[in-house]
Amino acid sequence: MSEDTFKAYVPLPKNTRAFICANCGGVSLHAEGICKVMGMGTKADWCGSPSLNPPQQCRNRVHTLRFKCKKCGKVSVNPELLCEPVEMEKPKE
Ligand SMILES: [Zn+2]
Ligand SMILES: [Zn+2]
Numbered sequence: 124m125s126e127d128t129f130k131a132y133v134p135l136p137k138n139t140r141a142f143i144c145a146n147c148g149g150v151s152l153h154a155e156g157i158c159k160v161m162g163m164g165t166k167a168d169w170c171g172s173p174s175l176n177p178p179q180q181c182r183n184r185v186h187t188l189r190f191k192c193k194k195c196g197k198v199s200v201n202p203e204l205l206c207e208p209v210e211m212e213k214p215k216e
Pocket of ligand 1 (some may be wrong): 169170171192193194196197205207
């Protein structure tokens with residue numbers, strides 16, 4: 124039952140800016156990837172510090188493939204925004 128870290132990606136630098144979702148806390152490089160843009164942050168804002176909220180799927184964009192970080196629990200549309208991304212299970216239809 125080991126989760127393999129998603130490997131096919133190149134991590135982005137910690138000063139990379141990304142959009143943050145107000146509904147689920149997910150992050151994305153593109154505003155279209157999340158349901159409600161709250162603002163922007165940099166990768167350094169979330170990666171490295173464990174998230175207080177459990178990872179969750181975006182409510183309005185449930186069919187978008189998402190990744191969660193094994194270290195901080197952050198959810199992202201782009202694995203490049205996480206330090207140890209693993210693929211999240213697709214929600215059941
Ligand atoms: Zn992380
Ligand atoms: Zn969302």
